[in-house]
Every structure is written in structure tokens, then in C-alpha cells.
Amino acid sequence: MKLLEQIAVATNLREGAEGIRDILASVAQNQKLSLKNLANTVYMPLPVVAAVRRELERRNILVRDKGICLTQEGLKLVSDLGIQSSLVSEDHLISIFKDIKYKMPEVNVTLDQAFASPETSFRRVTYANQYDAISGRNVILIGDDDLTSIAIGLNSKKKGKPKRLVVLDIDPRVIDLITSTSAEFSLDIECYLHDLKCPLPPNLKYNFSTVFTDPPYTLSGLELFLARASEALEEGSGKQGYLSFGNKDPDTDHEVFKIISQYGFVPKEIIENFNTYDGGTIIGNISRMIRIVSGTQRAILPSYFNRPIYTGDNNISQRSYVCSLCGEKYIVGKNCSHIHIEALKQAGCSECGNTIFNLVAKIQEGKNDR
Amino acid sequence: MKLLEQIAVATNLREGAEGIRDILASVAQNQKLSLKNLANTVYMPLPVVAAVRRELERRNILVRDKGICLTQEGLKLVSDLGIQSSLVSEDHLISIFKDIKYKMPEVNVTLDQAFASPETSFRRVTYANQYDAISGRNVILIGDDDLTSIAIGLNSKKKGKPKRLVVLDIDPRVIDLITSTSAEFSLDIECYLHDLKCPLPPNLKYNFSTVFTDPPYTLSGLELFLARASEALEEGSGKQGYLSFGNKDPDTDHEVFKIISQYGFVPKEIIENFNTYDGGTIIGNISRMIRIVSGTQRAILPSYFNRPIYTGDNNISQRSYVCSLCGEKYIVGKNCSHIHIEALKQAGCSECGNTIFNLVAKIQEGKNDR
Numbered sequence: 001m002k003l004l005e006q007i008a009v010a011t012n013l014r015e016g017a018e019g020i021r022d023i024l025a026s027v028a029q030n031q032k033l034s035l036k037n038l039a040n041t042v043y044m045p046l047p048v049v050a051a052v053r054r055e056l057e058r059r060n061i062l063v064r065d066k067g068i069c070l071t072q073e074g075l076k077l078v079s080d081l082g083i084q085s086s087l088v089s090e091d092h093l094i095s096i097f098k099d100i101k102y103k104m105p106e107v108n109v110t111l112d113q114a115f116a117s118p119e120t121s122f123r124r125v126t127y128a129n130q131y132d133a134i135s136g137r138n139v140i141l142i143g144d145d146d147l148t149s150i151a152i153g154l155n156s157k158k159k160g161k162p163k164r165l166v167v168l169d170i171d172p173r174v175i176d177l178i179t180s181t182s183a184e185f186s187l188d189i190e191c192y193l194h195d196l197k198c199p200l201p202p203n204l205k206y207n208f209s210t211v212f213t214d215p216p217y218t219l220s221g222l223e224l225f226l227a228r229a230s231e232a233l234e235e236g237s238g239k240q241g242y243l244s245f246g247n248k249d250p251d252t253d254h255e256v257f258k259i260i261s262q263y264g265f266v267p268k269e270i271i272e273n274f275n276t277y278d279g280g281t282i283i284g285n286i287s288r289m290i291r292i293v294s295g296t297q298r299a300i301l302p303s304y305f306n307r308p309i310y311t312g313d314n315n316i317s318q319r320s321y322v323c324s325l326c327g328e329k330y331i332v333g334k335n336c337s338h339i340h341i342e343a344l345k346q347a348g349c350s351e352c353g354n355t356i357f358n359l360v361a362k363i364q365e366g367k368n369d370r
Numbered sequence: 371m372k373l374l375e376q377i378a379v380a381t382n383l384r385e386g387a388e389g390i391r392d393i394l395a396s397v398a399q400n401q402k403l404s405l406k407n408l409a410n411t412v413y414m415p416l417p418v419v420a421a422v423r424r425e426l427e428r429r430n431i432l433v434r435d436k437g438i439c440l441t442q443e444g445l446k447l448v449s450d451l452g453i454q455s456s457l458v459s460e461d462h463l464i465s466i467f468k469d470i471k472y473k474m475p476e477v478n479v480t481l482d483q484a485f486a487s488p489e490t491s492f493r494r495v496t497y498a499n500q501y502d503a504i505s506g507r508n509v510i511l512i513g514d515d516d517l518t519s520i521a522i523g524l525n526s527k528k529k530g531k532p533k534r535l536v537v538l539d540i541d542p543r544v545i546d547l548i549t550s551t552s553a554e555f556s557l558d559i560e561c562y563l564h565d566l567k568c569p570l571p572p573n574l575k576y577n578f579s580t581v582f583t584d585p586p587y588t589l590s591g592l593e594l595f596l597a598r599a600s601e602a603l604e605e606g607s608g609k610q611g612y613l614s615f616g617n618k619d620p621d622t623d624h625e626v627f628k629i630i631s632q633y634g635f636v637p638k639e640i641i642e643n644f645n646t647y648d649g650g651t652i653i654g655n656i657s658r659m660i661r662i663v664s665g666t667q668r669a670i671l672p673s674y675f676n677r678p679i680y681t682g683d684n685n686i687s688q689r690s691y692v693c694s695l696c697g698e699k700y701i702v703g704k705n706c707s708h709i710h711i712e713a714l715k716q717a718g719c720s721e722c723g724n725t726i727f728n729l730v731a732k733i734q735e736g737k738n739d740r
Contacts, residue, residue, distance in 0.1 A: 250607040261631065
């Protein structure tokens, strides 16, 4: 929207066009705000917001009437931008979502999959809506085994639809489920089966204003996913990211925030215990939400990324199991016939077909299993 | 405490001795936790916490009894460490605090002073107590015009005292008030009148496990205060910082988090609107709380710091006022006879003694007034 950029330039706003949109969204969502409350809501200094208000009044978008209000023209602008003026309750949608989620196959732990609870997926949508990150926006999900795209689609069926809703995932089972659900519920989700180690498809580059991602638990995984997030976002500052990532020890976390900074992002809010997972014991079934925004500077990743990104890739531990019925022994782990216990369970015991196994011993433990 | 370090080494814990203390504090504050809940409370992976539990059981500090419990020996250890086993309500203390605060002189805006509300000071204490950051700890306040040290002292009078409670401030009025209040209420606060541009006194270096700071609003101010915070903290990871700092535009905030990282800190939680101020219109009367922890790597600041750190130092704006009674004109600002309007009010009109002045014009506006 050229107009927002013009106003950002006219007022010399460091937050850019996104800052103007923030101000408009806040006015749309709060009736007759005072200038001070508006400034507090958008976290900008009062004189700066006053200058933007003046400019918006001059262009007949805002008017003063016992507080700051949108004119008819302003209401049309807000509507054209897709800004949602009030939030939709998602409670009645969670049961539909649970039915869809029920069709999801077992987690593939080699991909660091751990399915977020349905409440978590909707919590993400509600949280992002608070920051005007979905309605009327181009939204992309960098990996989506949590089916957050479906939660977004269901939540915005009646109003506040994203302009474009895109999912990338490496797991064909995830892409299949989202594709069929999107068709069934007319959610308009574009799905791409894609390995993020390869560059983004050209039609997805520099095109989004909001990104969701819940990367693998490793630093290299975080780096790859954030690099692709940065690549997907439009240029300019204030584009939003919703990054779910577990707590780490201080030195590892130091690296986490260096990576966030390196790819041009700034953490704006960190909320502990935001995400809960059905699986995911590696990260203790919970992780934090780090809301990030882009700055104007971005780093670029070399096109192809060849480092290992999943926890298991760095983990050389193997485990020995016995079948609980016939006592047949199995070694599970990297370079074994079964990569993890889920794979062994799925295959069943080759002697008796039983699917219950008891852990006997860890054979070797890698240093990087955190 | 050597024991904590020994256990951290024995269990190869990346969080170090502070991580062991975290685990003990969590057990002390929560009855009969399960291993999984303990792991979630301290944000560490379950197998890691299991290894620490084993070591603490071997040393007869923990025992299992329908959950994880402290032994008699464990209770003594926790008490020796000064870990507080339950939190004290602070409501009845706020009125005492308000009386003390009432004696505080006017803000000196050239020092970027803006007094936090009494509720804010106590909110900081309650928040830090949740993370076991005060009781039995060496606590330092890098600047304290908010009188948070007094809130800490009042809150911990009966139980959960810090081992050492130290305040540094450049404003003699702040130091005088804290010193006299400490004497009156036996709060044991050590006060130092100190310009942070000079190195810390040697007896304060590398001696604290918790730091509170609410720096000037500039990047150089943040850098100086965080550098001194880092210098004050004990070596090793997991030492805690409670940093109050206002929101900035994305590019400036990018620098904020680079500085946090550069001085060896990691943001663990960012809470918007945590601090409210009586003055402080520059930052819109509110700021966020950034809870940070140290990593093992720290940067060191060159001993003397000569860059300007206060907002006004970079702001070359001047304002012209007229006396509301006699109409005498005054220019206020840097290099004028009165540096800011508060100074002019304090002096009064040189013609008629009146203390009310009307703003006529801004003469020149600097670029850095944010």
C-alpha cells in the first residue's frame, strides 16, 4: 500500500509503513483513543504519534471526536488493508480442529516433530491477531506439523482472512493433510512440499508480512528456518515473526539470540510456556513464544544449506530393546535397521509381530542430544 | 557455594552452579514435584534434571516420597543458601514506600530520570523473587532513582533478606534518601555516590548474582549500564539481570539486543508494559521488563567511558518560554541559563518570582530526541 509508505516518509517514521499500519489498526480496534493511550498501544513516542496523526488528519483519514476516530475514508482504507476491527472467539473451532488433527499420522521424531496441542495452535492465532498479523496479510508457515495454518484458516473463515496463506513442509503426510483439509473447509491454503535446505520457490520470496515457525531444536535448524523466514518476508522493518523455540542453557541461548539478530530480527516479546506439545519430551513438552520483527537490514543465507539440522543427526546414541513377548533383541538408532523406537513399533517384532518393546540399555550417548 | 559447583561439574550441567540452585529453589518452593514438572519449572531437559536429581540423592540432599523432596540436610542447605521457600505479600508495604517516596525531590530530566510508580518497584521485587534472585543473594542496583532497593529492603525485612544489597547512583539526592531510609528502617543498604562512566569500586566487581537497572534511554546509556552490570556480576553463567528499557523502533531495537548480547547477556523474558512511570513522557510513561541472564563469555568495557549517555546530551533543541505573570522571556536548553523547564521553575522568574511559564516555541530540534 503506497499510501502508508508515503505517510511514513512524510512523517520520517522509523517504524516505516508497518508503523503507520500499527497506528491505524490500533485506532480501528479501540474506540476514541486519547493520543497518549494510542502512543502506549503502539509503543511509539507521543510526539511521533502526534505527527502521524496530523498527517492522517490532513489526508482526511482520521478525525478528532472526543478521541481519535476513523473518517468514512479511513474506515474504507482500514477495510481495504484487511485490518480486523475486533477479534473472533475461537472456542467453537477447537473441536473441529481436534477432529482434523486426529487424522494426523504418528510423529516422525527424526524430523524433530512434536505436535503442538490444539489449544496452542489457536493461542498462536489469537496472539498474532492482537498484533494485526493475519487479517489482510500474506502469511507463511515455515514448517507446519502443528497445523497452525488450519487454525488460522478456520479462525478467519468468517472475517479477517489472510490475503495469502502459504505452508511449506518437508513431510508429505503434513502437506497431504493440510491440502485435503483446505479443500474440505475452503481455507485457501497454498501448500508446498519443500526441503528448506533448498532455496524458497521464487514466487514465495520477499512476499510475506507474517511468518510462523517452530524450527528443529538445534541451532543450525533455527538458523536455517530463520534464514528462510527472512527470505520470505517483504523488505522493510516491522514485518512480524512468531517463533516457537524451547529454552536453552545460557550459553546456547546466547547463540540463539545471536542467530535471531544475525538474520535481521529483533525479539519484541518472549513468553515462557506458551506452546505445549503432545510429544516433544526432548524439550520437556513446552516451549516459549518469541515474537520477532524484522529490521531493515537482513543477512542472506548461501543458497544451499548442507549442515545437519535435526537433533538426531547430531546424536550418535543407540538403544537396545527386547520384544516384550518373545525376547527378540533390536538395536535402534542411526545406522541401525530402525532409526527410532517409533519405527520399530511400526514394523513390529520380526519374530512374533508384537509391537511392545522394553528398553534394555543405551549403548552410546552423544554430546548433542539437547 | 562450592557444593553447587561440584554437583554442576559432576553432572556436566551447562547451566552451572546457578542451574543446580534453580533446581533446589524449585524443589523448595513446590511440594513433591514430579520429575517432569521440575524439569518444566527450571526449563531444562528431563534427562538432565534426572541426572542432577540422582547426584543430589547420592549426597543425601533430595529424597523421593511421592515426588521430589528435600531431606533434613537438603533443608539446611537451602536455608544456608538463603533460598526463600514461599513468597511474601507486599501489599501492606506499598503505603510505607509511598511515604518514603514522597520525600523524593523533583526529577532531574538531564539525567533521564523518570520515577517508576511504587507498584512498579514492588512488581520488580515480586518478579525477581519468582526467579529466586533476591533472598540470600548479593544484589546490586546500577542506578536507583526508582528506589527499588528500598522496595527490596522493605519486602525482605522479615524473611528472605539479600546477603548484600548495594546501590550506585550519580544523584546525591537519591543516595541521601536511600541512606537515611536504610538507617531508619534497618534495611542494610550499602550506598555509593558514583558516576558509572568511571570503573566500579574494586569491592563491587565480580561480586553479585543479581542486578537491577533502568538505564538512560539512549543506546550509549544502555551500553554503559549493561557493561557495569556485567562487571558487577560474579563469573559464570545464569547470573540474573532485571533490565527495564523502553520500546524502540525495529532498527534501534536491533542495536539494543546487539548490546545485550555483546555484554554477555541473554534475554529470557520480555514483558511489555511492565514498568509505569510518574514522569517519563519521552518513553510514554511505560517500559518493558527484559529479564536477562549472563553467559560464561563477557565483554569488557574500556575503563573510562566518554560518550554522552543522556537523551538531552544528544538533543540540541532549545525552547522559548514567557513568564505567565510579567511576560519576561527565557530560552531553555543546552548552553542556556536554564538547562530545562524544571530548572527555570525552580529558579522562578528573575523579574517577578513567578514559577509558571508558557511555552512559546521550539527553536531547534535535534534528530536524537527519541
